[in-house]
Amino acid sequence: MLELKNISFKTGTRKILEDISYKFEDGKIYAVLGNNGVGKSTLARIIMGLNGYIGKHGGQIIFNGKDITNLNITERAKLRITMAWQEPVRYEGLGVREYLTLGKRINLSDSELIEILNLVGLNPFYLHRKVDKTLSGGERKRIELASLIILKPRFAIFDEPDSGIDMMSNIMIERIFKIITSTGGTVLSITHREEIAEIADEAFLICSGKIKAEGDPKKVSEVYKSTCDNCAHINVPVEFTEDEVKL
């Protein structure tokens, strides 16, 4: 269980996140919806413990009963809190096999690696490729998803899990999420796409740094469609009533 308690974040006088409280249970998929710039990735960076966010945000993060608010990204990684970034990084010279096995620190046979590549829609040939600019964006993203499966995360954040990957891959994304939740891990997917949000067990909508709606993913994505398409208050914190929030 990961619990966010009254998370807030400011840059100068600008409020980016305000009073975000949410409980993520083990073995469940969650989605966070919201327009560009509403604070979704900022919340992810706070959960991950990135430099520039630790000690600079308000509120607490409790993970399995332990206060992890002041732990850095490495300490949180040891608790297997991980993230697949919106724009995966490339490493010149590093082979896919080395990357996936953390330079052989993770012991996986070729057939196990090939099975994981297959899960993310890549053929065995990719084991012999490098994680560099010769990979397309979509291929790189798939390798990143494979590495996340291998890490067996307890809490995994996917920032736009389908960015750069074709539409046909929604089923693949759902399969990856379910591999993680089947062993009790929690998935948080950050998305603009209703189809991806609707894979989740629960969803919440961030608007101007606050939770505007939470609950059933279909209902939350309806609120998203009906209110966020022509948003009149991008990045301006607004007040919502309790009734609007719980769905």
Ligand SMILES: Nc1ncnc2c1ncn2[C@@H]1O[C@H](COP(=O)(O)OP(=O)(O)OP(=O)(O)O)[C@@H](O)[C@H]1O
């Ligand atoms: N450390 C920071 N310093 C200055 N501004 C920041 C910082 N972190 C986030 N912001 C600003 O906060 C706002 C929210 O950013 P964030 O990346 O969280 O948005 P988002 O909801 O993930 O958007 P997108 O869908 O475009 O990825 C943006 O205007 C961003 O520029």
